[in-house]
Amino acid sequence: MLALVVAHLVVALLLPLASARGHRLAFLVAAVLPAVTLLWALAQVGTVLGAGVTESVAWAPTLGLELSFRLDALALAMIVLVSGLGAVILVYSAGYFGPTSEEATRSAALVLTFAGVMLGLVLADDLLTLYVFWELTSITSYLLVGQRGDKRESRRAALQALLVTVLGGLSMLLGFVLLGEAAGTYRISEILADPPRGGMVPVALLLILLGAFTKSAQLPFHPWLPAAMVAPTPVSAYLHAASMVKAGVYLVARLSPGFADLAVWWVPIVVVGLGTMLVGGWRALAETDLKRVLAFGTVSQLGFLMVLFGAGGRIAALAGIGMLLAHGLFKAPLFMIVGAIDHATGTRDLRRLSGLRRSMPGLAIAGVLAAASMAGLPPLLGFIGKETAFEAFIAEEGARSWAIAIGLLVGSVLTAAYSARFVWGAFADKAGKDATPVHAPGPLLTAPVWLCVLGGLALGLVAPVVDALAGPYADQYVPVDAEQADYDLALWHGLGLPLLFSAIALGGGLALHVQRRRVKKLAHRSPLSAQNGYENTVAGLERVAVGVTGRLQVGSLPAYLATILAVVVLFLAPATIVGGTWPGDQVFYHEIAQVPLGIAVVVAAVAVVRARRRFTAVLLVGVIGYGVGGLFVVDGAPDLALAQFLVETLSLVAFVFVLRRLPSHFTEQASPRRSQVFKAALAAVGGTVVAGVAVVLSGARVGPASASDDFVALAPEGAGADNIVAAIIVDFRALDTVGEIGVLFVAAAGVASLVLATRYDRGRGSGSGTPSHEKDVLG
């Protein structure tokens, strides 16, 4: 399974090769792998519906990290959406993006990458594996929504989606860690087999739910989803109908069997889910852009799915899987229809579209079928899902289930209303409007639509197939009575309350649509706006950042040094006094040669403080450095001494180079007395503390150093070196060396860019900027 995920990424990397021969080819090539994935998953259906297929690859064994995957019924249902719809949408993209489109190359590779990481997400059987793929979907969606980044609107939408989902993702990671520690394992299947209780588990679950809510655009995080509609339509169809936004729902569905009996799990899900369903449905009634109508519809449906998966119960879980498939199979074609309309007419505004039912009859029929599934009309899959959902809460007596059932009914009325609004807006003749001119979309734009719509119709007619898929997942719940245990997804359950509810939903929705003018006026009146909330939060964060930066980054070197020294003193001094012991065997010197060297260093240090000219000060600092190097020689560390001397020389040279551009004296006038005293005191205390710490730490070692013993023993044989220092640098701790030269690399690049970047170099070989770049830098 890991191989399959990786294959997606590899092919995505190679896709530009295909793009060079035409975008259409690139999308068609990209569509192959998701199609293969779907076939592979369907081929294993026997095992999947039983025990499930598992696979585990060690990632970092010493840390206990592993990439483990598991294909079970729920994952299979998601793969139908992720890979099946992915393949269909990639084919659609081949028709959607024009041959000269600049977005096409990137989009093809990114959509395929996205399909790969989403596949990893739904297959993951390890909390941390899941988290990795979860964040990867956020990043790919950021790139897909942001596109080239040349439009302010796309940038803002992409950033909003990223900020919101990553905020949730981080909280989810914290929740995962708490949950994993409480359970003693990060393997999801093991956690669900024996779900932990008590302790930090409620906190963990709330944190995880925050992640699920942000990803699935639940209240109050929903505005990112409609905003992300600036993305190209195939991207919207895939990310926002079929896959990414389902990740939150999927997570809830995945964990619910273990935790749905806890109020801390189902109460937030039901409250937030119902709220989202109602708000999303209500807002969809006021939108005029067809894509935004669908976007708010998706928000609403995601709330619906949340309730179904989070409430816990066998029938609700059956309904959940049914609705999950149904939603993918009607929302993706609806998006694709909008894309085709956009292509054919150049607009998505339902106030300007008119008469499309006559000019595009095929598309109109497909649109009506998909919208009918969304509204819950038999015999489509949407109807089955919705009726089962009503059944789930009507059958389960009690105030809670009645409240949920009524909530779902109101939500379904809104769903039917915006389904009608979509069909009317897209295809109907509008009074007083001429028919919109149309140029017919090609088969690549219409065939995928029909494939999805017919899929929804077929699955509705052969409901037992869906039931077989949903059954193993739903059977994780213990049914409360025989009636619940026997319930299955079917087209006809006889006359009863659920059927009445479905009828009310349809009738109410149509009535609401007839009254659309009044509804629209009302829908615009809302005192609260989640989008404003998001914008205020971000603006507030920026203000705080500016304030803090302004206070801390004052641009004064003495201030920075004072801060650093003060921190050193405040943290090191108490720790040393409390924890350290003064070694008893302190001698004044070990060798007589240390005395003159020490005196020289001290004298130079005092002289540095007295120096008025920069050049003098630099030279005196050099003296200190050489003096310390001399001490190394005396103590028998020639390697250190050599490096010290060389580095000291080089830094002197660098100093002198820089000094040419600085005033020769430190200050024009002496600084005020008070600040001088303060600086002197701080410096003196800092020096004393550091010296004291050095002495105390030298006494901290009580036994013989075991590490260096090994080094001494191993150097000649293991590393073939007589010089232990060299053996440590290039052999025992060679990774450190590689890291350090990496740092040097970065430092050199930094210095060069700081000094050279603002200037246009005429000569060859210095490679810094261009005239336009210089203009950019200098404003």
Added chain:
Amino acid sequence: MTDPVHTDPVPFDEWDRPVEGWLLSGRCRDGHDRTLLLEVATRTLFPTMLVFSLYLLLVGHYSPGGGFSGGLVAGLAFVLRYIAGGDVGLGAVVSVRPPVLIGSGLTISVLTALVPLALGAPVLSSAKLETTLPLVGTVSTQTSLFLDVGVYVLIVGVVLDLLRSLGAGIDRDMHDAGESP
């Protein structure tokens, strides 16, 4: 006996222009910021320092030295050359751009670290190399020498980069601003 007609090949105000090839560093600098003594000394010292730096690099495994020290010595040789001959003097000996050197050094080291992986050993493991050369006899070294070579190249690149940015870069700024060095 009369004095032969004195035909001076060099005008008087350019009496100190070097005529021997080994003293030349491409284009001559202005007379006022040259010290002939330093230039001549540099010309003698520069190759010696480079050889010494190579010695430090090779000997690092057995006595003080190594890629870091060797690289610094080589870098200081270039510093000396820069101080004596300026940007021009430097350009006469190194035509490689410093970033290329830095990148090559890092690449060599990282490749040295990764090669054992391809041979089935852990990252960064080293092995002993031994060959018998005619006249010299048996010569042995460690593969970790290549890591040191990478460090050496990188350090030289860093020093040259320093000269390019802080040395020549500031030189040119001052020249453009009309200030004397």
